[in-house]
Amino acid sequence: MTGPTGRGRVHRDMWIGWIEFDYLLGDVHSLKxxxxxxxxxxxxxxxxxxxxxAEVDHLDLHRRAAIGVTAVSPDRAHLTELLDTVERFGADRPDIQLVATRRRQISSYDID
Known part of the structure; x- marks a missing residue:
């Protein structure tokens, strides 16, 4: 989607997407x-x-980890495909258990 920037130029949307993985870690007994x-x-x-x-939550809990992943793209379809791929990768971890995922995409026009 395009729109005016107020300077006579056409502005293209910037798409921002993120996904958060909530993991339960296996045989982990310390923060180290x-x-x-x-x-x-x-x-x-x-x-x-x-x-x-980045690790974004459960910082003080040694058996839980919340991993946040974010990406930016001018193309929403590309961003969706990238997040789909990251989500499959994050879900297919034999060494840790995925409890939940949360995911969102927004346009730069949505932020004001």
Missing amino acids: QKRSVTKPLLAEIRRKFAVSA
Whole structure:
């Protein structure tokens, strides 16, 4: 979708999407062990999909991890496809149990 920017130019939407994974970690008994699971997972998500990723919740709980992943694209279809791929990757983890996912996409026009 395009629209005026107020300067005589046409502005194209910027699409912002994110997904949050809520994991239950297996045989983890300390925050140090938790980091040994989450750090490689975050690094692999960032490397494999060229997205931003961080642990976003359950920071003080050693058996839970919430991983947030975000991406930006001028094309909503591309963003949807990317988030679908990341979601499949995040759900197919034999070493940890996925409890829930939350996902959203918004347009830059939705933010004001």
